[in-house]
Amino acid sequence: MRAAIIGGGVIGGGWAARFLLNGWDVRVFDPHPDAARKMGEVLENARRALPGLGNVVLPPEGTLTFCGTLREALSGADWVQESVPERLDLKQTVLAEVQAHVDPTAIIASSTSGFKPSELQQGAVRPEQILVAHPFNPVYLLPVVELVPGAGTAEATLTRAKGIIEGLGMYPLHVRKEIDAHIADRLLEAVWREALWLVRDGIATTEEIDNVIRYGFGLRWAQMGLFETYRIAGGEAGMKHFMAQFGPALKWPWTKLMDVPDFTDDLVDLIASQSDAQSGHLSIRALERVRDDNLVAMMRALAANDAGAGALQNAHDRKGLPAAGLAATLEDLKDLTQPVLTQNRVIPLDWTDYNGHMTESRYLDAFAQATDRFMEIIGCDAAYIAADGSFFTAETHLRHLDEAHAGDPITVHTQVLLAEGKKMQLWHEMRRGDTMLATAEHMLLHVNLQTRRASDPRPDLAANLQRISKAQAGLPRPEGAGRAVGAARSPVS
Numbered sequence: 001m002r003a004a005i006i007g008g009g010v011i012g013g014g015w016a017a018r019f020l021l022n023g024w025d026v027r028v029f030d031p032h033p034d035a036a037r038k039m040g041e042v043l044e045n046a047r048r049a050l051p052g053l054g055n056v057v058l059p060p061e062g063t064l065t066f067c068g069t070l071r072e073a074l075s076g077a078d079w080v081q082e083s084v085p086e087r088l089d090l091k092q093t094v095l096a097e098v099q100a101h102v103d104p105t106a107i108i109a110s111s112t113s114g115f116k117p118s119e120l121q122q123g124a125v126r127p128e129q130i131l132v133a134h135p136f137n138p139v140y141l142l143p144v145v146e147l148v149p150g151a152g153t154a155e156a157t158l159t160r161a162k163g164i165i166e167g168l169g170m171y172p173l174h175v176r177k178e179i180d181a182h183i184a185d186r187l188l189e190a191v192w193r194e195a196l197w198l199v200r201d202g203i204a205t206t207e208e209i210d211n212v213i214r215y216g217f218g219l220r221w222a223q224m225g226l227f228e229t230y231r232i233a234g235g236e237a238g239m240k241h242f243m244a245q246f247g248p249a250l251k252w253p254w255t256k257l258m259d260v261p262d263f264t265d266d267l268v269d270l271i272a273s274q275s276d277a278q279s280g281h282l283s284i285r286a287l288e289r290v291r292d293d294n295l296v297a298m299m300r301a302l303a304a305n306d307a308g309a310g311a312l313q314n315a316h317d318r319k320g321l322p323a324a325g326l327a328a329t330l331e332d333l334k335d336l337t338q339p340v341l342t343q344n345r346v347i348p349l350d351w352t353d354y355n356g357h358m359t360e361s362r363y364l365d366a367f368a369q370a371t372d373r374f375m376e377i378i379g380c381d382a383a384y385i386a387a388d389g390s391f392f393t394a395e396t397h398l399r400h401l402d403e404a405h406a407g408d409p410i411t412v413h414t415q416v417l418l419a420e421g422k423k424m425q426l427w428h429e430m431r432r433g434d435t436m437l438a439t440a441e442h443m444l445l446h447v448n449l450q451t452r453r454a455s456d457p458r459p460d461l462a463a464n465l466q467r468i469s470k471a472q473a474g475l476p477r478p479e480g481a482g483r484a485v486g487a488a489r490s491p492v493s
């Protein structure tokens, strides 16, 4: 698949990264002499952050081509993403030029933050292929895309667009009624205007406003949004009580939103100087890396709870299993005689410690996830666990053989050492390419989750495990299996 990115600034660069890292070929047209350098820096950030966001490796990166003309960039494009500056006349001109050269079946999406798709479609020769796909910065990490069809957009364009956005690991929100600034920017604009008032009136500094968000409601919003959060704030009586309690405030002077602060040089200087005092010691690229590190860590924490953007990522990971060569069931395994691929992933940013490499607990994390995958393959999946039981790990021996770093692609292969009644002994080998990084040996016991005591697995699960165990019986016993921590060679004083 091929994407054409028209305008390669902050947002075009983010889109290019999202497409490329999901295996699309990308052609870019941006006449600015510095565009390639700037996009290179965005791509560098994206390559650092996105591959480790989920627990399954992304497809091989596509090819990036900078083009000297718009026409060249559009050649063979399945998706065109217009991300030129926010001026309606410029966008309409660019879209007309795009339509003159692009395949009529391609999707033409605009990143516009504020214009309605019907405004973009004015005078278009094929309005049916145009819609708004409004993303959030950084496009390579934040999943939401507001998909806004205009009066002339074909239903098929919207349907295909939804599928493509989901394929990129993103969340297409269909905005059913076109309005200026769609949905999210309406909300952001309200907060932004109120914040400008607060700074202008000397009530708070830019830093104090950021603190009130990051230490308070920003944390709530990231996982539950606005309405679910306020439902809880109503106590056991829920939303109705919440609304009754705070309804009168709607009529009190709690907001200055009905008015707009004058956009004067003084206001710009005030905000900019406070922002410089707050964050001027860091370059924009450094701030982007802080932002990306935290976004990855937060989304991975949400994934552990299967909540919010983390739940979305988990679902995307699941869809990516076959492409990553990872089995979901025994039937997916092509060769039962060899160790089973149970992890194919990239080491995330938040797995690194003060020594600048993967921290010890994360090895166990990766191996535990390998065990989870193996359990699912033999049929110990969520349904089995809910009804019949599970495996508990009784003993683990882990060897660290080489260093691993954030961004490293790693695999884990799993061999069954023992499958007997309640016992399942697994041997995991973690590699980066051909380099062995670590091994882990686990003794697991099948447990009845009601009695919390060891129990025999259900016959079909036992049979699946036996199938793999017998098929792997010809494998040599791994070097290192059965090892304990060696005694110190010389006495430690």
Ligand SMILES: NC(=O)C1=CN([C@@H]2O[C@H](COP(=O)(O)OP(=O)(O)OC[C@H]3O[C@@H](n4cnc5c(N)ncnc54)[C@H](O)[C@@H]3O)[C@@H](O)[C@H]2O)C=CC1
Pocket: 006, 007, 008, 009, 010, 011, 012, 029, 030, 031, 032, 035, 082, 083, 084, 085, 086, 087, 094, 111, 112, 113, 114, 134, 135, 136, 137
């Ligand atoms: N910056 C943000 O936070 C967000 C911006 N958007 C929207 O994305 C669009 C782009 O915004 P940014 O990336 O922030 O702007 P930007 O200024 O960073 O990038 C715009 C790029 O378009 C290029 N350009 C100008 N004329 C062109 C033409 N005729 N053909 C090809 N390229 C051309 C410029 O050289 C520049 O590199 C706007 O519509 C904006 O509303 C959407 C979401 C968030």
Ligand SMILES: C[N+](C)(C)CC(=O)CC(=O)[O-]
Pocket: 113, 135, 136, 137, 185, 188
């Ligand atoms: C400021 N903005 C209107 C361009 C913001 C957006 O459109 C979305 C974002 O990323 O905040």
